[in-house]
Amino acid sequence: MNTLWRKLAYLLSRRRRELELEDEIAFHREMMVRDSRPAAAFGASPLRLREESRDAWGWTWLDQLAQDLRFGFRQLIRNPGFTIAATLILSLGLGVNLAAFRVFDLAFLKPLPIRTPERFQRFDRHSPEASATSMSCAAVRFYAAHNTALASVMGVAGGRLTLGDRKSAAVEAHFVTGNYLADLGVRPALGRILTVEDDRRAAAPVAVLSHAFWSSRLAQNPAVPGSVIQLNGKPVTVAGVLPYDFHTGRNIDVWLPMERHADLFPGSDLLTSFEKNECQMFGMLRADQTPAGAREALRPMVAALGRLEPKAVWKAEHLEPRPAGSPGHLDDADTLSAVLGMTGLVLLILLSCCANLGNMLLARGAAREREWDVRMAVGAGKARIVRQLLTESLLLGLIGVTAGLVASHWAGVLILRTQAAPADGLALNWRVAAIAAVLTLLSVLAFGLAPAFAAVRGGLRGTRARRILIAAQVAVGCVLVILSALLDRGVRALSGAGQGFDAAHVVIIDPELQARGLNGAAARQRLQEMKTRLQSVPGVVEVAATLLIPLGDRLSVAHLRNPPIALVTNSADPAYFAAMGIPLTRGRLYGDRERDAAILSESTARRLFPEGEALGRVIEGFGKRTVVGIVADTQAWKSHDAGYGEAYTPIDEGLAGMMLLAVRTEGDPADRIADFRGAAESGGVTPSVQLLRNLAAERAGRARSTAAMAALLGVAALALAAVGIFGLVAYTVAQRSREIGIRLALGARSGDVLRVVLEQYRAPLLVGAASGILTALGLSQVLRSALNGLSPWDWPSHAAGLAVFFATAVAAALWPARRALRVDPAVSLRWD
Amino acid sequence: MPSADMPPGTLPLLILRVLRTGSLHGYAIAQRIRQVSDSVLEAEEGSLYPALQRMLMKGWLESEWGVSETNRRVRFYRLTKEGRRQLDSEVAEYQRVNAAIRAILDFA
Structure with a gap:
């Protein structure tokens, strides 16, 4: 260690040390002359001597x-x-x-910008038969109130609110237990955060805002704390603004005490029902607690809830901790x-x-x-x-x-x-x-x-090194070009999805009945009222309730065993097909309450019943249902993938609370958005109204940008490989111009000359291409989810990718090789 | 007596030994080695200064500037505690090896 310090000290005073050494050696020489000994006895030049002495300093x-x-x-x-x-x-x-x-x-x-992110866990429900990432708010509140197991138990439920006048866009809200922000260690940027007192029934309604929301909607007004905003038409006092770097992996605009959910969604039983699994439970472990320890410590609490509310807990249920301290997990x-x-x-x-x-x-x-x-x-x-x-x-x-x-x-x-x-x-x-x-x-x-x-x-x-390098480049180029061709075709498959239905004249209304506590018959009743009002809006042709919309985020899938097909099953009114412009090709539509009927899309009918007529056949897997009609493919749900299909069933009353409304108009629906808002208002809440074409465009846009990035990578790889091949061939031509000159002088034809120049690259090109294709096949399996149903083995993509790549490679090789043909023997032989 | 090649690795040992009795400057170290060995061992000056620098680095020696007998400013070298320990261990090691070599020579 001391040696290291001395070395550093020498490094810092090098100039002085060198002068000292020079002086010392000069003295030595003077003395030698005085003693009349030949200076040659030094054995080396003073320069060399100094250098060797300096070596000892290690620098x-x-x-x-x-x-x-x-x-x-x-x-x-x-x-x-x-x-x-x-x-x-x-x-x-x-x-x-x-x-x-x-x-x-x-x-x-x-890590999330919270206190002790390594101890922050999400708790999922687990039993031998089932698992779920969410539970009821009532259960979370029970665990939070009786918590003896963890340092802290918190709950979060999502919700979408409208702000101020009803025309402004939706606000993403998190309804949280009162301890949530404090136990995450969040400090307010302005005002104060939420407290346990705010989460009482009798407390005044307050909210805290995200920094982004405060900046974009309220122009960073410093007087915001204490002011009142309208959320879902109810006055709520702003308590404070959170710091700009606080997030939990999602873009949330406002946080409200969970208790306020009942005020903003009148009639909702979200907080009291043990059957609405809308809440996520989080917890902070104690300093010395392992996740396994937390799981065991929570067991008695789960059992206690089970004794109190038998329906709230599964048989042999326990709460399984999952790390939640960073936004995503590779689990x-x-x-x-x-x-x-x-x-x-x-x-x-x-x-x-x-x-x-x-x-x-x-x-x-x-x-x-x-x-x-x-x-x-x-x-x-x-x-x-x-x-x-x-x-x-x-x-x-x-x-x-x-x-x-x-x-x-x-x-x-x-x-x-x-x-x-x-x-x-x-x-x-x-x-x-x-x-x-x-x-x-x-x-x-x-x-x-x-x-x-x-x-x-x-x-x-470096001849061999060069050939290996060129093979590697060719392989990589092949892989990337093929993959970007695949992704591009995948996106085209998606934008072709607009063909099966008519998005231009449709608006989608999301009444969020379930979130407002309306389910079953009550929800059905409310839907019927909204439909009647909407039908009276001028220009409206058709109104239909539906569970799913094409290209929507929601998906409901039934997995059939034989043949193995994932059926995207939509529950919809019979009017849905007219509203969306999906033509009936054979059979009939089902009736409103025809419980055991189903309609299939054309390609699905072919896949399920390849040998003949699908009408009248019975499908099992989502109830026992008879096929009564065949409609055109919407091509919205992975319809290119043989593993997927589309099916429709009449509305099950149990799902009424989750229904959307599809409204078809004669003219451009954009002109009538305000009318739709007014007509769809019920119970003081205005639901969100969106143009279907905007939803479709947004989704297609996201997919397009993914494909654009892949295409960019593909073009880059193509350019890299082309530049590499071009450079090498040009170099070979320059290096061997003498040889080429001699060959030409001896009467070689242009084909022979080209062969001489290009021969050495044939093997690397073939080896590279072969390994590239194999790698691309492997990687395309991984990309499956980005392909929108396109098969990873889609041969036109592979062929197109390969063709583009080889055309480029051959062009890049031939261009400089032509120079070999123009070599003038008289000139090249005179070169030295 | 003609001078002989110095066995490799012995120069640091000789420098340490010569410096045990007091501090000397570089030229004096070379002279002392020659005189004491009756001109048999010659500290080749070309390797003397690199060796001195290495030993300074290792902390066996320390140096200070003084005035020579010719009234010139010059660097004097002195053993440190660590240098003394190093000398003892190197002498012991040298004698052990030397005794072993002698034993073989006597036997043959």
């Missing part, structure tokens, strides 16, 4: 590094074209990787495989960039051959030359990663925007910095090592 490597860096820097400045190209290529590869990692970091690794196979697939993709891009850069360096190394020979002739060791070349590569890496970090920020913001996720928090942190350092080092080794060793090995420099 020679630093001097040499500085030298290498200076030299490398001069090299980069002297070849601006090379430097710019290398920086672009490298920053592309590193930028794509860093952007992907930053988004991943934000979604999965970065299910789908997420994991998506993340792994994405990681593979971006690493492939980096690999391609490194292969490209490695090839550029190899070619440049060949041009610098004389330089190495001269250096080695005057005594530079091989190790020193390798070290110097690696230093030059490191310099490139540093420039590349700097540019890549900047690029990754913008790319990250772009990605988050397409996913409608909050982009703040994308700041540089130690995890991103560490990954950047590791990736830079790895890529410097990947692209720098082969050229450096090729330089000192001499002879035919």
Whole structure:
């Protein structure tokens, strides 16, 4: 340790130490002269002697590094074209990787900005037969009131409210137990947070706002605490504003005490019913508590609730803790495989960039051959030359990663925007910095090592390395081009979804009856009233209740065993087909209360009954139902995937509380939105009214931006591979122009000459393409969910991808190869 | 007597030993080694200063500036406590190896 300190001290006073050493050696020489001994006895030049003495200080490597860096820097400045190209290529590869990692970091690794995120857990209901991520608010409130097991028990229920006058858009709200914000350690940016007192029945209604909501809707008015806003038409006092960096992974606008749910949704029994599973339970573990310990400590509480309310608890139920301290978790196979697939993709891009850069360096190394020979002739060791070349590569890496970090920020913001996720928090942190350092080092080794060793090995420099690199580039290019072709076709499959129905003349109204406590017959009654009022609005052709809408977020699926098909089953009025413009092709519509009837889409009927007529046949799996009619495909639910189908059933009264209303108009429905709002109002609440075409466009837009990003990656990989092949062939032509000249002089035909130039790339091209296709097939399985029902084996995508790639590769090879044909033997043979 | 090559690795041992009796400057260290060994051992000056720097680094020696017999400013080297320990252990080790070599020579 002391030695280290002495070394550092020497490093800091190097200039003085060197002068002292020089002085000491001068004294030694003077004395030798005085004693009339020949100075030659020193055995070495004073310069060499000084250098060796300095070696003892242990900083020679630093001097040499500085030298290498200076030299490398001069090299980069002297070849601006090379430097710019290398920086672009490298920053592309590193930028794509860093952007992907930053988004991943934000979604999965970065702890939530709360106190002790490592102890924050979500508690799911588990029993041998079933599991659920949510439970009833009443159960959560029971556990919170009787909590002896955890440091804190909290509950959260979501809700959508209208703000102020009824025309403004919806507000996302979280109804939380009074201890929620305090136990998460949230400090208000303005005013105060919610307290346990606010969550009492008799307390005055208060809310706290998110920073984003305060900024965008209230212009950051500092006088907001104490003011009154209208939520669902009820006055609510704003208690405070939360800090800008507080979030729990979702964009929430306001937080209200759970008790206020009953005020804002009159008649709702959400808080008292043990059967409405709308609430999530969270908890803070005690400092010394393990999740398993928490699970055991909660068992008696679950049993106590079971004795009080037998219906509230399943047989042998327990509460299973899940870490909730970061927004996302890699605990299910789908997420994991998506993340792994994405990681593979971006690493492939980096690999391609490194292969490209490695090839550029190899070619440049060949041009610098004389330089190495001269250096080695005057005594530079091989190790020193390798070290110097690696230093030059490191310099490139540093420039590349700097540019890549900047690029990754913008790319990250772009990605988050397409996913409608909050982009703040994308700041540089130690995890991103560490990954950047590791990736830079790895890529410097990947692209720098082969050229450096090729330089000192001499002879035919780096031929094999070059061929391996070109194969890698071809493979990566193939993979990315095929995958982006697949994703592009997947998006086209989605935008073709508009064909099966008519989105232009339809509005969708969401009355949220269940959230307001209306279910069953009461909900059905309320729906009927709304329908009647809506039908009297001028221009309305048809009004129908429906559980699902095409391209909606909601999905209800019945899994049939034989054949294995996932049926998207919609409960809808018979009028639904007319309202959506879905034509009946055969049979008849079901009646309003025909409990055991079903309608299938055309392709579904073919898949279920390939051998003949589907009408009159019986399906089991979602009740026993007879097929009474066949309608056109809406192509909205993965209808390209043979594993999916579409079916319709009459409305089951039990689902009435969840129904949406589809309204078809004669003219443009956008002109009548206000009328619809007025007509759909009931019980003092105005439901949300949206144009179906906007919903469809929004969904298609998100998918398009995903495909656009994939296409961008594909084009980048294509360009990289093309540049790589182009450069190599051009280099071969230049290097072998003498040989080509001789061949031409001896009467070789152009075909022979081309073969000479291109032959060496045939094997790498084939090997690369083969491994590329195999990798693409593997990765496309992972992308399945992004393909909107398109089969991962979709051969037109693979064929199109391959065709584009090979056309590009051949063009990139032939273009420079043509120069070989123009070689003039008389000129090339005179070259030295 | 003609001078002989110094066995490798012995220079630090000799420097430590020569410095045990007091502080000396570089030239004096070289002279002392020559005189005491009757000119058999020559501390080749080219390796003396690198060795001194290494030993300073290891903390066996410390240096201070003084005035030489010719009235010139010059650096004097002195053993540290650690240097003394190092000398003892190196002498012991040298004698052990030496005795072993002698035993083999006598036997043969």
